[in-house]
Amino acid sequence: MTTDITVAVVAKECLPGRVKTRLTPALTPEGAARVAAASLADTLATVRALPAARRLLFFDGTVLPEGTEGFDVLHQTTGGLDERLGALFDAVDGPTLLVGMDTPQFSAADVGPVFDDPSRDAWFGPAEDGGFWSLYLREPDGAHLRGVPMSQEDTGAIQFARLTGAGLGVGTLGVLLDVDTVSDAERVAALAPDSEFAEALRTETVGSLR
Template identity: 75%
Template sequence: MNTPETTVAPLTVVVIAKECLPGKVKTRLTPAMTPEDAARVAAGSLDDTLRTVAALPVARRVLFFDGSVVPDAAAGFDVLHQPGGGLDERLGHLFDAMTGPTLLVGMDTPQLSADDLAPVLHDPERDAWFGPAEDGGFWALYLREPDGTHLRGVPMSRDDTGAVQRARLVDAGLDVGTLATLLDVDTVPDARRVAELVPDSAFAAALAASLTSPLTTATTPLTSGGTR
């Protein structure tokens, strides 16, 4: 019996990520957990995201990486190292470096599923797709014709970042579709909410282990603080 062939979408999916080193990632999860545990939680989130993207029927996958040790889950991904500069400049560099339709996703939404990205894969001819985050940012951005000028100068890590970015696309005359709103993991309450959505994920397992470790529970309250 013949099985139907999967249609490969003619686009590149890029995961933007940093190496999950203690004190360098998910710092707002401390002091509720140690920097080492926060790094393990971040690594679980990244691995879940990479596995979701790896399973998508797309032409190319890229890891836009800040770090030196590439995670095993990125096998089969092309690796593009991030340059210096602010986030808007780095994203501008990425979209200038891409050729052909490109979808960017972050590493802070381990609950990401193929269904969340299905509208892009079903309609890659649309000018742009935008994935808003609950905190006012965005978790995904698709451009049929990549152009870094759409991102440079957008103020990042603010509660109006998403609104400004989407307005930039609309003002450029692009037809912008909207994806589902997802929750970025920044704080412990965020992490708990997301873990409930994906209880069998690597992220949920790392979070459960971190919040019940003797060192964490003995020395730190379950509150969030620090900077992203």
Template identity: 50%
Template sequence: MRITVVAKEPAPGRVKTRLCPPCTPEQAAALAAAALADTLAAVRAVAADRTLLLDGEYPVDGFDICHQRGDGLGERLANGFADRPGPTLLIGMDTPQVEPELLEAALAWLGQADAVLGAAEDGGWWALGLRDPAHGAVLRDVPVSTPDTGRLTAEALTSAGLRVLPLPVLRDVDTYEDARAVAGLVPGGRFARTLAGIALPVTR
């Protein structure tokens, strides 16, 4: 079993741009780095092979680095599955509240189905597990970053004849409101501490 974390180099102006405003690009990048750190910590606590599917450059210990390739996100995700053999749970870097126990359960459920899919509150998805990574090819034709991405992904999987089990719905961090809500779920995490240390500009 493998867990692959999809990540973008947390550089100002490249990540979490929807946090700006009220955050500056530097603050948004710091929050992205913190979310990634919490996610990686959860993955490290699980007995599984670990891969970082990375856009850009970012040093991480204990993970097999696989650089994203392809023109669009759907193609990059499909290639990320195809580039590493065996059952794989792919998760994003935008749910720092994810816990090792949930990841372990997802891997266990993947042993009972062809796929597992964790929907996000905004209509996307935060996790997708495939017993056969070749089935990731369906992602090439699924629109990404839309309110229907999660539903369309599930439909693409079932249309390919796969049995799909649902994972719990999580809220991912896109907006500042999301950031505050997610930080409240894990007040001791690096993400919450980073958010607490951000001094936002005073508006008049």
């Protein structure tokens, strides 16, 4: 059954030297970009399978990736990540679920609680590194994100406190590992061995040993 939820994927164009830079020098910049593109492809495939009313790519780049058919495209604004995510939640109407491109193992089951209970004010998906991989707001408002320091060990805790401090009833999704380092990538590939991400990582890892 289709819901009235918009699912937005935050992504950037997978160019060498611009994405997954912490996978180098174990991988070449080109290899890291291919692994990032595979991660995004897996994410888009999962989102396409969700019972969403609208699918949105919140994109930083010029050339759209494959697999975005059926997605509306909103180009990211300038500024820090908190400002850009705030702009996204100001631009959308109605219940909105945000997911990133760095958790290719994410499945429909991981966001199942959102679709089972979309009347809850918010759903929060914490990441292992202290950030968050997903955020749902029944009534989108960028003020809930602006000013939250991003890419820190306490980003998730601060964001969660911002939501509850605003009086929102917040549900918690499962903790997922997002891919930053080679060790992260290997763990995620083991969790989703049949994914495009895992195949790309295997290919690039073998290539880097030649």
